[in-house]
Amino acid sequence: MQDSQIEEIKNKLNVVDVVGSYIKLTKTGINYRGPCPFHSEKKPSFFVSPNRQMWKCFGCGKVGDIYEFVKEIEGVEFGDALRILAAKAGVELKRENPKLRTERQRLYEICDLACSFFEKQLDASVVGKEAKEYLLKRGISEESIKKWRLGYSPDTWQSLSDFLVGKGYQRQEIVKAGLAIEKEGNRSDSYDRFRGRIAFPIFDLNSQVVGFGARVFKTANEKETAKYINTPQTFVYNKSAILYGLNFAKLPVKKENNCVITEGYTDAIMAHQAGFINTVAASGTALTSQHLEILKRYAENLILAFDMDLAGDTATKRGINLAEAQGFNIKIVDSYSGAKDPAEIILENPKNWSDLIEKARTIMDYYFDSAFEKFDENIPEGKKQIGRMILPAIKRIQNRIEQSHWIQKLSEKLGVKEDAVLQELSSLRGDDSRRGNLDSRFRGNDNGEIASSRLGGTRNDASTRKKLI
Numbered sequence: 280m281q282d283s284q285i286e287e288i289k290n291k292l293n294v295v296d297v298v299g300s301y302i303k304l305t306k307t308g309i310n311y312r313g314p315c316p317f318h319s320e321k322k323p324s325f326f327v328s329p330n331r332q333m334w335k336c337f338g339c340g341k342v343g344d345i346y347e348f349v350k351e352i353e354g355v356e357f358g359d360a361l362r363i364l365a366a367k368a369g370v371e372l373k374r375e376n377p378k379l380r381t382e383r384q385r386l387y388e389i390c391d392l393a394c395s396f397f398e399k400q401l402d403a404s405v406v407g408k409e410a411k412e413y414l415l416k417r418g419i420s421e422e423s424i425k426k427w428r429l430g431y432s433p434d435t436w437q438s439l440s441d442f443l444v445g446k447g448y449q450r451q452e453i454v455k456a457g458l459a460i461e462k463e464g465n466r467s468d469s470y471d472r473f474r475g476r477i478a479f480p481i482f483d484l485n486s487q488v489v490g491f492g493a494r495v496f497k498t499a500n501e502k503e504t505a506k507y508i509n510t511p512q513t514f515v516y517n518k519s520a521i522l523y524g525l526n527f528a529k530l531p532v533k534k535e536n537n538c539v540i541t542e543g544y545t546d547a548i549m550a551h552q553a554g555f556i557n558t559v560a561a562s563g564t565a566l567t568s569q570h571l572e573i574l575k576r577y578a579e580n581l582i583l584a585f586d587m588d589l590a591g592d593t594a595t596k597r598g599i600n601l602a603e604a605q606g607f608n609i610k611i612v613d614s615y616s617g618a619k620d621p622a623e624i625i626l627e628n629p630k631n632w633s634d635l636i637e638k639a640r641t642i643m644d645y646y647f648d649s650a651f652e653k654f655d656e657n658i659p660e661g662k663k664q665i666g667r668m669i670l671p672a673i674k675r676i677q678n679r680i681e682q683s684h685w686i687q688k689l690s691e692k693l694g695v696k697e698d699a700v701l702q703e704l705s706s707l708r709g710d711d712s713r714r715g716n717l718d719s720r721f722r723g724n725d726n727g728e729i730a731s732s733r734l735g736g737t738r739n740d741a742s743t744r745k746k747l748i
């Protein structure tokens with residue numbers, strides 16, 4: 280790599296734009312200021328200087344140029360930061376140093392080639408065409424199929440692997456990318472992971488393909504096989520840190536300071552197609568602390584369109600608790616009363632979806648409504664259960680005035696003395712929302728295949744019928 284190209288990229292890009300594509304910056308005098316993405320802080324002490332083309336955090340002391348910033352925020356080596364910024368600047372890298380062609384980069388290439396391979400199948404094979412028909416019938420437009428790079432993985436054992444080997448990649452690398460599985464007792468041989476499935480590529484924040492979610496489609500043994508499987512954890516794919524669609528949604532989310540989080544791939548796709556472009560999908564996992572760390576760079580407000588059971592000790596609920604503890608304002612869309620996915624609601628009429636978003640309830644209203652719906656506030660046992668459901672949420676409220684408001688409301692609605700509510704509140708054990716890593720709602724087996732049912736409490740028929748896509 281020539282130093283001149285490193286300089287060329289630096290000259291073409293403005294540090295304010297590069298940093299500003301990750302965090303919210305506000306102009307202050309000749310500089311820009313924002314919340315530091317590298318440490319947690321209440322008052323922004325992270326500064327960007329357009330004159331010096333540098334950034335510095337006066338809180339944690341980190342400092343650097345655009346390369347340092349991308350290295351830090353993406354968690355990559357210099358070679359990858361260079362490629363990301365070269366792409367941004369529209370500079371084609373010449374005479375690439377083989378040392379910079381990192382293992383990680385080869386995995387990106389493999390994922391991208393696999394994605395193209397799957398995309399082509401939608402027009403190339405008979406079943407591929409049927410898969411495309413299916414997607415169109417679900418309301419996903421031709422344009423969206425292209426934008427989200429949807430595809431079909433043929434129901435064969437090695438066609439993808441053979442294609443990638445033909446492009447110069449080792450079988451072990453294809454296994455490392457999560458696209459093939461080693462044959463037992465034969466480390467040099469492998470078979471394709473995704474067979475006979477509609478493939479949803481999963482992108483990182485820079486729209487690089489890092490993995491796939493795949494839905495079974497017309498395989499011979501459709502009944503015995505898991506409906507959805509994903510790429511397992513790889514060097515480039517960290518399931519608990521990726522929100523589906525955030526690569527497309529990040530700027531709108533930042534602009535509106537608001538992110539709508541749905542559950543399934545098609546929910547996010549249909550939302551974007553209908554113009555709700557600040558939408559992402561958690562794609563089968565509950566919100567994790569890593570998701571929230573990333574979202575924090577873009578917005579303070581979250582609207583959750585999840586299928587929820589707040590009474591059980593579910594991963595979803597813990598995700599909400601985590602988000603509350605991190606200071607997000609949370610609203611809940613109650614879209615599941617009719618047992619319909621956001622994707623289905625949007626397909627029927629986008630207006631219905633925007634109405635639901637408009638009517639999203641605050642998390643406290645949601646807790647109150649759910650608790651009073653579920654239990655009878657006129658009998659002692661019911662009062663106790665309602666308290667049990669709502670009090671932990673009240674306990675987590677940081678602001679004392681706001682907290683006092685809900686204590687009052689609860690005592691009024693239950694017809695009990697405020698003192699009693701206060702005493703119960705103080706006898707609650709401390710905040711349990713900082714417990715760290717959350718279970719994903721689905722547990723995958725070694726092949727990344729979804730093996731068992733959801734964790735957590737009992738669910739009604741409507742939510743059991745809820746599909747991921």
Ligand SMILES: [Zn+2]
Nearest residue numbers: 315318336339
């Ligand atoms: Zn800092």
